[in-house]
Amino acid sequence: MKIKDTKSLCPECFKSLDAEVYEEDKKILIKKTCDEHGEFINTYWSDADIYNRSKEFKPTITAINNPHLEISGNCPNNCGICEDHETSTILGLIDVTNRCNLRCPICFANAAKAGVLYEPTKDEIRQMLKNLRNIKPHPTPAIQYAGGEPTVRKDIIELIEMAKEEGFTHVQIATNGLRLARKENFAQQLKDAGLNTVYMAFDGVTPEPYISSRGKNLLPQKIKAIENCRKADLGVVLVPTLIAGINDHQVGDILKFAFDNRDIIYGVNFQPVSFAGRTPQDQVEQQRVTISDFVNLVDKQTMGQVQPKDFYPPSSVEPVSRFMGAMDGEPAKVTLNCHPHCGIATYVFIEESEDPNEPDKLIPITEFIDVDRFFELLNEYSERIESGGFGIKKRTLARAAKELPKLINKDKKPKNLDIIKILINVFTNRSYDALGEFSKDAMLVSCMHFMDPFNFDEDRVKKCVIHYATPDGRIIPFCSMNSIYRESLEQKFSIPLKEHKKEEIY
Numbered sequence: 001m002k003i004k005d006t007k008s009l010c011p012e013c014f015k016s017l018d019a020e021v022y023e024e025d026k027k028i029l030i031k032k033t034c035d036e037h038g039e040f041i042n043t044y045w046s047d048a049d050i051y052n053r054s055k056e057f058k059p060t061i062t063a064i065n066n067p068h069l070e071i072s073g074n075c076p077n078n079c080g081i082c083e084d085h086e087t088s089t090i091l092g093l094i095d096v097t098n099r100c101n102l103r104c105p106i107c108f109a110n111a112a113k114a115g116v117l118y119e120p121t122k123d124e125i126r127q128m129l130k131n132l133r134n135i136k137p138h139p140t141p142a143i144q145y146a147g148g149e150p151t152v153r154k155d156i157i158e159l160i161e162m163a164k165e166e167g168f169t170h171v172q173i174a175t176n177g178l179r180l181a182r183k184e185n186f187a188q189q190l191k192d193a194g195l196n197t198v199y200m201a202f203d204g205v206t207p208e209p210y211i212s213s214r215g216k217n218l219l220p221q222k223i224k225a226i227e228n229c230r231k232a233d234l235g236v237v238l239v240p241t242l243i244a245g246i247n248d249h250q251v252g253d254i255l256k257f258a259f260d261n262r263d264i265i266y267g268v269n270f271q272p273v274s275f276a277g278r279t280p281q282d283q284v285e286q287q288r289v290t291i292s293d294f295v296n297l298v299d300k301q302t303m304g305q306v307q308p309k310d311f312y313p314p315s316s317v318e319p320v321s322r323f324m325g326a327m328d329g330e331p332a333k334v335t336l337n338c339h340p341h342c343g344i345a346t347y348v349f350i351e352e353s354e355d356p357n358e359p360d361k362l363i364p365i366t367e368f369i370d371v372d373r374f375f376e377l378l379n380e381y382s383e384r385i386e387s388g389g390f391g392i393k394k395r396t397l398a399r400a401a402k403e404l405p406k407l408i409n410k411d412k413k414p415k416n417l418d419i420i421k422i423l424i425n426v427f428t429n430r431s432y433d434a435l436g437e438f439s440k441d442a443m444l445v446s447c448m449h450f451m452d453p454f455n456f457d458e459d460r461v462k463k464c465v466i467h468y469a470t471p472d473g474r475i476i477p478f479c480s481m482n483s484i485y486r487e488s489l490e491q492k493f494s495i496p497l498k499e500h501k502k503e504e505i506y
């Protein structure tokens with residue numbers, strides 16, 4: 001059964017192709033035909049029911065007012081941001097180097113493989129930060145330095161300070177954690193410079209996944225890096241790259257590890273592996289993990305404590321942003337309106353068992369809050385406030401104070417969690433700190449499935465909210481960047497590797 005027409009890419013020549021997303025045998029598939037390289041049929045989501053539920057969360061359109069390019073080619077060959085793009089930038093990314101102190105076979109970017117050094121200057125990075133902050137009407141609020149391995153740059157501390165100077169509320173680095181492990185005061189230096197989060201690759205709780213996907217056992221360094229972040233009170237989000245047959249059996253154990261370190265680990269963002277073009281199709285299908293596979297793995301490996309129904313696409317939380325915006329008297333500044341098939345998430349709490357022989361209990365937020373009604377009510381409140389009237393904000397808040405607590409099942413909530421106090425704090429203070437308080441008690445368990453040429457879907461990439469800033473002044477959606485632009489951009493702005501002494505590179 002056909003679901004939609006879209007455009008995709010040929011995994012061999014990267015040409016834009018007409019594609020069809022369709023349902024067959026309770027699975028969602030994508031197919032396209034390249035005149036030169038034949039037909040490609042790939043799994044898009046492995047569970048049609050979960051796909052169809054996510055489909056209901058239609059995101060708003062928030063095109064930016066000052067696109068960089070007019071529409072002059074087919075998406076995604078016109079990035080960007082072009083006039084056709086439907087969302088603003090929520091998380092900006094800047095690759096600050098393609099050097100790395102590891103050589104992972106699954107990596108997108110690596111100086112040793114590319115044979116060139118890509119390392120924008122400080123001035124270029126400042127300009128890229130400015131370009132993200134110049135997006136109208138809403139400047140990009142959050143930035144992530146990535147690479148390569150951003151911590152191999154000697155000036156990484158200054159780059160973090162620079163991001164704060166340019167006005168980013170949230171600054172994070174994507175790192176393998178090796179330098180954090182090796183250099184004890186490094187976490188403190190990063191924190192002092194203004195870093196908010198360490199976004200750390202973490203593929204499992206035993207040596208094997210590291211040996212298979214990264215070439216060596218990195219678990220001891222990961223644990224040491226977390227310890228050093230703890231000493232500096234610098235929050236960590238774990239980022240496992242999920243590969244079927246390598247670490248998909250460790251999803252539950254990774255969550256357990258995160259909860260055991262919940263004083264410093266705030267979330268786990270699972271990222272199913274994406275494949276470079278020219279990977280054999282049968283390998284792609286064999287190792288592919290889709291978002292629906294992920295939620296089913298969580299269900300199975302938490303013994304049904306966290307189920308597929310507990311997960312929502314990111315756009316589900318748009319009513320929260322809308323309500324905050326209505327209270328502030330302006331449209332929401334930040335709204336998570338990426339395509340509903342890009343990701344999925346839930347908040348999970350833990351209740352420690354009083355019996356040492358019994359395991360702790362995981363409690364997803366949906367267990368004790370009627371989340372669907374909560375979002376419905378927030379939309380109703382926003383409509384009332386937006387329609388105006390004397391004292392409308394005060395009257396709506398009073399109504400919310402009466403109605404929202406009724407959505408909470410006190411018998412099922414974690415015993416020590418004062419969720420009403422947290423909600424009141426979030427809605428009355430509407431600040432980054434208030435949201436931080438909420439996140440402290442909860443573990444954000446999420447999954448974003450980056451696309452590759454096999455499952456590339458133009459419909460999704462047009463609603464991408466994670467964008468690279470590049471040295472030529474462009475803003476390029478993440479999945480376009482990694483599917484088609486990275487190689488040529490890096491070649492254009494790189495110098496041959498041999499011009500640098502080897503010891504300066506690694």
Ligand code: SF4
Pocket residue numbers: 074075076077078079080081082083084085086461462477480
């Ligand atoms: S992905 Fe967005 S910016 Fe790129 S061509 Fe498509 S609509 Fe334009």
Ligand code: SF4
Pocket residue numbers: 338339342343448449450451460461463464465466477478479
């Ligand atoms: S990075 Fe890819 S998966 Fe994530 S929002 Fe953008 S298009 Fe979707």
